[in-house]
Amino acid sequence: MEKSVLTISSHVIHGYVxxxxxxxxxxxxxxxxxxxxxxxxxxxxxxxxxxxxxxSNELLKKLLDSPPSxxxxxxxxxxxxxxxxxxxxxxNNHRVYLLDPILGDEGQLYVDPSCVDSYRELLNEVKxxxxxxxxxxxxxxxxxxxxxxxxxxxxxxxxxRKIKFVVITSYQVGEFIYCLVxxxxxxxxxGFKIPIIDGxxxxxxxxxxxLLIDKLYDSYYTDLENKDALESLCKAVNQVLSxxxxxxxxxxxxxxxxxxxxxxxxxxxxxxxxxxxxxxxxPLFESTxxxxxxxxxxxxxxx
Amino acid sequence: MPGQILTISSHVVHGYVxxxxxxxxLQVMGWNVDALNTTxxxxxxxxxSFSGEIExxxxxxxxxxxxxxxxxxIENYxxxxxxxxxxxxxxxxVKNMMDDLSDTKKPVIVMDPILGDNGKLYLxxxxxxxxxxxxxxxxxxVITPNQFEFEYFTGVKITDETTLKQAITKFKSLYNVKHxxxxxxxxxxxxxxxxxxxxLILIPIEEIPVxxxxxxxxxxxLMAHNFVxxxxxxxxxxxxxxxSKVLQRTVEHEPGVKIIKxxxxxxxxxxxxx
Numbered sequence: 184m185e186k187s188v189l190t191i192s193s194h195v196i197h198g199y200v201x202x203x204x205x206x207x208x209x210x211x212x213x214x215x216x217x218x219x220x221x222x223x224x225x226x227x228x229x230x231x232x233x234x235x236x237x238x239s240n241e242l243l244k245k246l247l248d249s250p251p252s253x254x255x256x257x258x259x260x261x262x263x264x265x266x267x268x269x270x271x272x273x274x275n276n277h278r279v280y281l282l283d284p285i286l287g288d289e290g291q292l293y294v295d296p297s298c299v300d301s302y303r304e305l306l307n308e309v310k311x312x313x314x315x316x317x318x319x320x321x322x323x324x325x326x327x328x329x330x331x332x333x334x335x336x337x338x339x340x341x342x343x344r345k346i347k348f349v350v351i352t353s354y355q356v357g358e359f360i361y362c363l364v365x366x367x368x369x370x371x372x373x374g375f376k377i378p379i380i381d382g383x384x385x386x387x388x389x390x391x392x393x394l395l396i397d398k399l400y401d402s403y404y405t406d407l408e409n410k411d412a413l414e415s416l417c418k419a420v421n422q423v424l425s426x427x428x429x430x431x432x433x434x435x436x437x438x439x440x441x442x443x444x445x446x447x448x449x450x451x452x453x454x455x456x457x458x459x460x461x462x463x464x465x466p467l468f469e470s471t472x473x474x475x476x477x478x479x480x481x482x483x484x485x486x
Numbered sequence: 487m488p489g490q491i492l493t494i495s496s497h498v499v500h501g502y503v504x505x506x507x508x509x510x511x512l513q514v515m516g517w518n519v520d521a522l523n524t525t526x527x528x529x530x531x532x533x534x535s536f537s538g539e540i541e542x543x544x545x546x547x548x549x550x551x552x553x554x555x556x557x558x559x560i561e562n563y564x565x566x567x568x569x570x571x572x573x574x575x576x577x578x579x580v581k582n583m584m585d586d587l588s589d590t591k592k593p594v595i596v597m598d599p600i601l602g603d604n605g606k607l608y609l610x611x612x613x614x615x616x617x618x619x620x621x622x623x624x625x626x627x628v629i630t631p632n633q634f635e636f637e638y639f640t641g642v643k644i645t646d647e648t649t650l651k652q653a654i655t656k657f658k659s660l661y662n663v664k665h666x667x668x669x670x671x672x673x674x675x676x677x678x679x680x681x682x683x684x685x686l687i688l689i690p691i692e693e694i695p696v697x698x699x700x701x702x703x704x705x706x707x708l709m710a711h712n713f714v715x716x717x718x719x720x721x722x723x724x725x726x727x728x729x730s731k732v733l734q735r736t737v738e739h740e741p742g743v744k745i746i747k748x749x750x751x752x753x754x755x756x757x758x759x760x
Contacts, residue, residue: 189499194521194523196492196520196521196522196549196552196553197520197553197556197558207509207510207513210510210752211514211755213752213753214752215752216752217499217500218499218506219499220497220523220526223523223526223541223545223549224549224552225548225549225550225551225552225553225555225556226552226553226556226558230556232552232555232556233552233556234548234549234551234552234555235545235548235549235552236542236545236548238526242526242538242539245528245537245538245539246499246526246527246528246537246538248528248537249499249500249528249529250500250529437487452556452557455556455557455558462488462513462516462517462518463488465514
């Protein structure tokens, strides 16, 4: 399979979120990346102020008419009509599809509430190969409150019935964030335990998705024969987390030094000092280090 | 810490022209590249068909204001590149923004005054007077037109070294741009890249009998990077050399093809870093 991907997400002129965080790392790894921008903003909303516009239905329809690629990523889709239009498009144009169902985090929605139903419909009707929700998004997609071990298993199993690779990107308990992975053809759920960096970051999920496609390509899609899906996924996610940890530390430290040692306040211009250090991270994207321990789900004690 | 570039040009979903051709090479060379997109097209017109839209002038005006509001106005960039500015309103927005710059704090401005090629205007003639005003304003540090555009701005047809010198003299008398780069000029059965600061610099280019798209954009990006790094002549030579290596690699990938829609921008990462 060719290393070509279409990524449909946001564009900001300044800073690194959405397609600005997805396109470059993939290009560095030799991918042909087509980018379709769902919004055109001066900067991300975390600054408290921004200017720009959202794509119209008419324009989206026109732009989807571009030459095909092997993989597809969807990220920030600002409203339900964008999600619905994509669903219709995907019914007739299948590729290996990574859905990052961007809805919100920690109980707060980033998108129009109508997106929730549209994503649920999309999951019912379209074949998704890889999905990367956080805890809040997992709750919304499965229409369930997830507060313990059993509820979490149930929700992951629910997604796994339809989707080959399921990655819960963050499930916070106490001092740690857990990243959980499951794959079709394997009963078990695996997990990684990540110490929290006490900072505010943007674009993290977007960079995660980009790196995941790249690492999963190497561990799974390059040669589909005799591949254990869960083992391939664990390897890919471990590599991604190992890179992310370094990028975030670097970003956080330069941010602090630009901000006189202070943590940034959300919704203020200080956030701009903590944009991902993407250009400096180039050598890291090549890394295949696996620095995290892989746990069986029951060992994690997530209650 | 990486330097900051703002590049104002076209966006295509697929392929490598405009901002899509400039961004990756500049990022590889270590720049934070902020791309302000003037179009939102599926691909470039060289594919035979394309769809999409030119951005609304109001949007361009708004996002420029948005950048200013977050304390990141154009005076904060190290380099400003302008490329495909599709209409009168958008060029005027860009002009107004440049007019507001003070001489003490401004980016290096590299302008590729995209008007047309091979004897044909791509844009409405209404844009020409605005471009002329910008060129006369003294704000532009480097200009990178093609032969057609340079002839259009000067009214002098270039057929040999003498007429080339006349065109440059005319340009100098009409406008106020210190560094002139004409990406390619044909005369005496040869092709040259032309540079002018105090003297004429002629760099022979090996002609490849293939039609490419996005060459001008890549060349402008390489020139912008090199201009702040090296002296002018060195910058020019290095840009020509790197562009030629990318073209060579592109041709090797599609041998015998006479019209190549996209350069091997991604696969030429090592060339930008040489």
